[in-house]
Amino acid sequence: MALTAKGRATRQRIIEGASAHMRTDAPGTVTLDDIRASTGTSKGQLFHYFPGGKEEILLAVARHEAERVIADQRPHIDALNSWTAWTRWRDAVVARYRAHGAHCPLGNLMNQVGSTPGAAEVTGSLLDRWQLLIRQGVTTMQSEGLIDSGLDADRAAAAFIAGIQGGVQMLRSTGDSTYLEVVLDILIDHLRGRSVQER
Amino acid sequence: MALTAKGRATRQRIIEGASAHMRTDAPGTVTLDDIRASTGTSKGQLFHYFPGGKEEILLAVARHEAERVIADQRPHIDALNSWTAWTRWRDAVVARYRAHGAHCPLGNLMNQVGSTPGAAEVTGSLLDRWQLLIRQGVTTMQSEGLIDSGLDADRAAAAFIAGIQGGVQMLRSTGDSTYLEVVLDILIDHLRGRSVQER
DNA sequence: CGAAGGTTGGACCGCGCGTTCCATTCTTGC
DNA sequence: GCAAGAATGGAACGCGCGGTCCAACCTTCG
Numbered sequence: 271m272a273l274t275a276k277g278r279a280t281r282q283r284i285i286e287g288a289s290a291h292m293r294t295d296a297p298g299t300v301t302l303d304d305i306r307a308s309t310g311t312s313k314g315q316l317f318h319y320f321p322g323g324k325e326e327i328l329l330a331v332a333r334h335e336a337e338r339v340i341a342d343q344r345p346h347i348d349a350l351n352s353w354t355a356w357t358r359w360r361d362a363v364v365a366r367y368r369a370h371g372a373h374c375p376l377g378n379l380m381n382q383v384g385s386t387p388g389a390a391e392v393t394g395s396l397l398d399r400w401q402l403l404i405r406q407g408v409t410t411m412q413s414e415g416l417i418d419s420g421l422d423a424d425r426a427a428a429a430f431i432a433g434i435q436g437g438v439q440m441l442r443s444t445g446d447s448t449y450l451e452v453v454l455d456i457l458i459d460h461l462r463g464r465s466v467q468e469r
Numbered sequence: 470m471a472l473t474a475k476g477r478a479t480r481q482r483i484i485e486g487a488s489a490h491m492r493t494d495a496p497g498t499v500t501l502d503d504i505r506a507s508t509g510t511s512k513g514q515l516f517h518y519f520p521g522g523k524e525e526i527l528l529a530v531a532r533h534e535a536e537r538v539i540a541d542q543r544p545h546i547d548a549l550n551s552w553t554a555w556t557r558w559r560d561a562v563v564a565r566y567r568a569h570g571a572h573c574p575l576g577n578l579m580n581q582v583g584s585t586p587g588a589a590e591v592t593g594s595l596l597d598r599w600q601l602l603i604r605q606g607v608t609t610m611q612s613e614g615l616i617d618s619g620l621d622a623d624r625a626a627a628a629f630i631a632g633i634q635g636g637v638q639m640l641r642s643t644g645d646s647t648y649l650e651v652v653l654d655i656l657i658d659h660l661r662g663r664s665v666q667e668r
Numbered sequence: 669c670g671a672a673g674g675t676t677g678g679a680c681c682g683c684g685c686g687t688t689c690c691a692t693t694c695t696t697g698c
Numbered sequence: 699g700c701a702a703g704a705a706t707g708g709a710a711c712g713c714g715c716g717g718t719c720c721a722a723c724c725t726t727c728g
Contacts, residue, residue, distance in 0.1 A: 312677045432648040436635025449631040
């Protein structure tokens with residue numbers, strides 16, 4: 271008997287409560303007392319369910335957030351098989367990050383965890399999955415003859431990842447979503463094989 | 470008599486010593502003792518020259534680093550008036566960040582200062598100057614007929630900023646500079662008005 | 669029903685680190 | 699050369715916060 275139903279529920283409450291706290295107006299640097307307060311738990315429970323302490327909690331929350339990053343792009347990112355699908359996906363990404371405004375929960379978390387192996391694993395895994403989905407969209411378009419088959423799908427997907435990361439970062443620091451929109455538009459037009467102006 | 474020559478030298482030593490420390494293998498989160506140790510000063514001096522304490526020091530160092538960001542792109546970024554100039558600039562940017570590897574001193578600093586007004590001022594001012602320089606490069610090329618005059622220089626410059634930020638972030642978290650290279654190549658090709666493959 | 673063990677609450681500890689303070693030594697201007 | 703004030707060193711403080719511990723509950727199962 272290592273974890274009863276009640277225990278599992280509490281553990282989940284901690285993760286989701288902390289996750290919700292990250293969307294608050296002032297997440298800044300989170301303390302265990304913040305988490306305790308926003309989840310209605312005690313220090314004892316925090317360490318009972320996460321023996322690894324703060325880092326283990328933050329990583330669990332980060333994994334939870336990473337799931338949402340991909341989930342929020344569904345269903346569009348799973349079927350990038352037409353130009354309208356790409357546009358809708360672009361809009362979903364922009365909308366997602368505009369909604370969060372200056373708060374990128376995952377970004378905040380990763381800042382606090384620092385550069386531990388666990389942190390690298392979480393970001394790495396997310397970015398890999400993300401890039402793979404985009405890459406699949408590109409190859410799908412290629413197999414249907416909608417994108418020049420000479421285009422390097424890996425490089426294109428890498429550029430999207432970089433562009434999105436940078437666009438979001440600019441949104442975080444300036445509050446302006448234009449950067450994200452512009453870079454996505456240009457990258458999609460690059461897939462189309464022609465410049466924005468010739469649209 | 471508010472600051473003698475000796476005093477000015479010490480103040481400068483603090484900034485440059487701390488700046489050097491940020492390029493060390495393990496900057497992580499910097500403490501005042503780190504700065505004290507790597508600058509050969511005492512706590513007294515730190516607060517004597519920076520009454521605002523840690524934040525004031527970090528902001529001064531950040532301003533110092535921000536200067537270097539632009540300086541490291543010189544002279545290329547000042548004369549983006551031919552395609553070879555753009556290529557050389559691209560190479561300079563890639564080389565600069567590859568040299569720093571996973572350590573982006575400025576990024577590290579800004580993480581630690583958090584989101585104070587002073588921090589926003591430093592990043593905002595740097596990004597504005599940076600974007601302006603790129604924008605000037607675009608308009609220069611346009612006035613010489615090397616870039617389609619219908620292209621929106623502001624949007625193009627914004628995309629470069631976002632792309633660079635994202636590329637650097639990917640370099641920081643994966644150690645791979647490909648992201649930065651790819652996104653810069655695509656954006657420059659976008660300026661050329663044709664896709665990479667047709668090169 | 670009663671023991672075993674999971675669950676909960678909160679008092680307590682220790683330490684890292686920013687900050688303060690003051691005594692001592694150097695500089696400068698008259 | 700002598701005050702006034704800047705520069706320097708370092709001891710001491712305080713507190714925020716991660717982590718520990720244990721006593722008191724609740725749940726399960728023989």
